[in-house]
Amino acid sequence: MPRAPRPTEKLLEVARSGSKMGRRQQFSTATKRALVDVAEEHFAGQGYAATSLDSIVAGAQVTKGALYHHFHGKQALFEAVFERVEQEACGRITEALRTREDPWDAAMDGLRAFLTVVQDPTYQRVVIQDGPAVLGYERFREQERRSTFALMQDIVRATLDSSTYDLDGAMVETFSRIFYGALSAAGESVTSADDPVLAVARIEVAVGLILDGLRVLSDQGVTPRVPST
Amino acid sequence: MPRAPRPTEKLLEVARSGSKMGRRQQFSTATKRALVDVAEEHFAGQGYAATSLDSIVAGAQVTKGALYHHFHGKQALFEAVFERVEQEACGRITEALRTREDPWDAAMDGLRAFLTVVQDPTYQRVVIQDGPAVLGYERFREQERRSTFALMQDIVRATLDSSTYDLDGAMVETFSRIFYGALSAAGESVTSADDPVLAVARIEVAVGLILDGLRVLSDQGVTPRVPST
DNA sequence: GGGAGTACATACCGTTGGTACGTACTCACA
DNA sequence: TGTGAGTACGTACCAACGGTATGTACTCCC
Numbered sequence: 053m054p055r056a057p058r059p060t061e062k063l064l065e066v067a068r069s070g071s072k073m074g075r076r077q078q079f080s081t082a083t084k085r086a087l088v089d090v091a092e093e094h095f096a097g098q099g100y101a102a103t104s105l106d107s108i109v110a111g112a113q114v115t116k117g118a119l120y121h122h123f124h125g126k127q128a129l130f131e132a133v134f135e136r137v138e139q140e141a142c143g144r145i146t147e148a149l150r151t152r153e154d155p156w157d158a159a160m161d162g163l164r165a166f167l168t169v170v171q172d173p174t175y176q177r178v179v180i181q182d183g184p185a186v187l188g189y190e191r192f193r194e195q196e197r198r199s200t201f202a203l204m205q206d207i208v209r210a211t212l213d214s215s216t217y218d219l220d221g222a223m224v225e226t227f228s229r230i231f232y233g234a235l236s237a238a239g240e241s242v243t244s245a246d247d248p249v250l251a252v253a254r255i256e257v258a259v260g261l262i263l264d265g266l267r268v269l270s271d272q273g274v275t276p277r278v279p280s281t
Numbered sequence: 282m283p284r285a286p287r288p289t290e291k292l293l294e295v296a297r298s299g300s301k302m303g304r305r306q307q308f309s310t311a312t313k314r315a316l317v318d319v320a321e322e323h324f325a326g327q328g329y330a331a332t333s334l335d336s337i338v339a340g341a342q343v344t345k346g347a348l349y350h351h352f353h354g355k356q357a358l359f360e361a362v363f364e365r366v367e368q369e370a371c372g373r374i375t376e377a378l379r380t381r382e383d384p385w386d387a388a389m390d391g392l393r394a395f396l397t398v399v400q401d402p403t404y405q406r407v408v409i410q411d412g413p414a415v416l417g418y419e420r421f422r423e424q425e426r427r428s429t430f431a432l433m434q435d436i437v438r439a440t441l442d443s444s445t446y447d448l449d450g451a452m453v454e455t456f457s458r459i460f461y462g463a464l465s466a467a468g469e470s471v472t473s474a475d476d477p478v479l480a481v482a483r484i485e486v487a488v489g490l491i492l493d494g495l496r497v498l499s500d501q502g503v504t505p506r507v508p509s510t
Numbered sequence: 511g512g513g514a515g516t517a518c519a520t521a522c523c524g525t526t527g528g529t530a531c532g533t534a535c536t537c538a539c540a
Numbered sequence: 541t542g543t544g545a546g547t548a549c550g551t552a553c554c555a556a557c558g559g560t561a562t563g564t565a566c567t568c569c570c
Contacts, residue, residue, distance in 0.1 A: 076567050080517065100414070101330070104557060116559080117519050126558065176418075185329070185414035189405075193473065226467065226483040230491075233466020234459040241458045244422065253508040254455040261505050262459075265494020268501070276490050279482040303536075309548065333526060345528085346550050355527065 084122045086112040092133045096174040100130055100182040130178075130186050131195075137178045138199040141169045145203050155214040156263060162207045163235060163259055166200070167252055170239025180240065204232045211263075215270035223278055235259070313351045315341040321362045325403040329359055329411040359407075359415050366407045367428040370398045374432050384440040385492060391436045392464060392488055396481055398429070399468025409469065433461045440492075444499035452507055463488070 090111035094103040105126055109119050123129045148165035152158040169175055184192045205228040212219055212227065219227070238255045245251035319340035323332040334355055338348050352358045377394035381387040398404055413421045434457040441448055441456065448456070467484045474480035 074568070076516070083518080105559090106557075115519050118517075120559075121517060181413045181418060184410045189410060189473075223483055223487065226470075226480075226487050229466050229470045230463040230484070230487055234463035237458050237462020237465070238455065241455075244418075247510070250508060250510065251455075254452055255459070257505050257508060258452065258455050258459055261498065261503075262491055262495065264503070265496075265498045266491065267494075268497055269490065269494045272497075274490075274493070276486050279479060279486060281476070281479065306547095312549080334528090335526075344550050347548070349528075350548060 080122075083112070083114055083118055087114065087119060087122060087129065088132050088136065091129050092136065092174070092178070095130060095133055095182065096177050099177060100126075100186050105129075127186060130182070131191070134178055134183060134187065134195065137175055138195060141172075141175055141179070142199050142203060144169055145200065149203070149207070155211040156267060159207050159211045159263065160256070160260065162203070163231075164252075164256070166204070166235050167239045167242065167255060169200070170236055171242050171248070173243075176240065176243065180236065201228065201232055204228050204235075207231075215267070216273055216275065217270055218275060219278060220280075309351075312341070312343055312347055316343065316348060316351060316358065317361050317365065320358050321365065321403070321407070324359060324362055324411065325406050328406060329355075329415050334358075356415060359411070360420070363407055363412055363416065363424065366404055367424060370401070370404055370408070371428050371432060373398055374429065378432070378436070384443045385496060388436050388440045388492065389485070389489065391432070393481075393485070395429070395433070395464050396468045396471065396484060399465060400471050400477070402472075405469065405472065409465065430457065430461055433457050433464075436460075444496070445502055445504065446499055447504060448507060449509075 087108065091103075091108050094108055094111065105116060105119060108129070109116055112118075119129065123132065145162060145165045149158060149162050152161055170180070183195075187195065205225065208228045208231060209224050212224060235255075238259075242248050242251045242255070316337065320332075320337050323337055323340065334345060334348060337358070338345055341347075348358065352361065374391060374394045378387060378391045381390055399409070412424075416424065434454065437457045437460060438453050441453060464484075467488075471477050471480045471484070
């Protein structure tokens with residue numbers, strides 16, 4: 053079985069950035085990256101189920117041997133794509149988070165960034181739509197917990213800590229879950245809205261009202277009965 | 282191609298309840314029902330992707346010919362299961378909703394029922410985990426909109442109408458989306474909690490606090506600027 | 511410079527969703 | 541009462557896809 057020649061120039065060109073690697077490893081990481089790139093494109097475009105490995109390896113100009121050398125299977129490849137998409141989302145939110153001083157204002161900024169991320173078609177398809185089904189609940193939760201959800205938890209913790217509420221970690225997590233779910237659902241609805249800008253404005257009003265309510269209660273010195281074991 | 286005899290007693294026994302049908306139709310609906318029953322069991326137990334049509338038809342003691350006579354394919358069968366699960370969930374929530382008088386109290390009751398439903402493993406797997414990926418976003422949203430989400434919208438509308446807020450339909454929908462997402466996420470987190478009862482209690486405290494905040498703002502006569510076109 | 515391990519390519523397999531086609535049965539209508 | 545049309549399946553088969561087994565060229569280190 054003779055081996056077919058492959059085009060090398062482009063691969064090398066891409067690979068030559070990370071300098072301290074042998075040519076071998078440079079090629080390797082280049083093909084791996086190409087696979088993830090093409091996979092992300094296909095997974096985001098047509099979804100996980102409708103994407104065949106054949107189309108991916110064809111797009112990356114490699115064979116299934118290469119794919120299965122780098123990944124355990126289709127799911128592992130998806131997971132790599134998933135992680136990258138999540139990571140980029142985290143980066144965007146984190147960036148938008150470093151401006152305001154007042155925690156409640158910063159929270160609103162973070163929420164806005166979160167809303168923007170959730171509207172990204174790739175994020176929607178890969179993370180929200182296919183993520184839970186493909187990774188399974190456990191892995192999905194785990195991935196979520198150490199990326200965007202972690203950010204949400206930071207935001208919530210910062211705002212709640214500035215209030216008079218005396219909430220333990222579990223309650224912070226509960227509040228984070230609630231806001232995380234709320235903004236995910238709200239953000240997704242923006243995509244199918246007739247006027248996305250208006251939809252975002254409405255969401256900001258609603259969330260702002262909720263936050264204001266919590267702040268007023270805090271100013272009144274209200275302290276919820278936190279259940280414990 | 283001779284035809285293998287099939288057991289008839291059980292089918293007839295099941296089918297004989299809806300009286301005004303020919304024997305033919307009784308058998309037909311019985312097999313269809315059997316298919317959906319077995320499909321629900323498998324889809325809920327192992328998920329959509331891991332369930333083969335062969336295992337379903339074997340469980341229902343029919344063949345693929347029968348399946349494809351009643352459904353267009355695997356997805357259509359899943360949709361039938363999905364609808365049934367959603368419908369039962371709606372029934373449960375609706376039932377729990379007819380007790381209190383004060384809209385804010387009724388909301389908390391509906392919330393509790395919603396939390397219970399979302400914890401049901403079948404509901405989780407079929408509706409939340411596999412639903413979006415299998416049906417696709419459009420169909421999923423459509424199904425959602427006329428079932429559990431519709432209920433949520435009723436609850437939200439009832440409570441907001443009793444407040445001083447002057448919110449149009451779009452804002453009601455926005456609030457509904459927010460609470461729907463919040464409770465979905467919160468409810469799902471209950472399942473993986475160490476102490477589910479405690480987790481539910483925490484969620485009720487958190488949501489209660491949010492609702493209280495909104496009520497206090499309403500009592501203060503606060504009216505949000507509702508964006509319009 | 512040669513042996514070991516890497517980074518793939520090629521060929522093949524089992525399963526699965528879906529289809530084509532055949533047949534037994536029922537029921538309206540003559 | 542029988543007969544033709546339509547229903548409700550059963551059987552056999554196919555194409556596509558995920559995954560595997562195996563072979564080979566290339567690199568790198570001793």
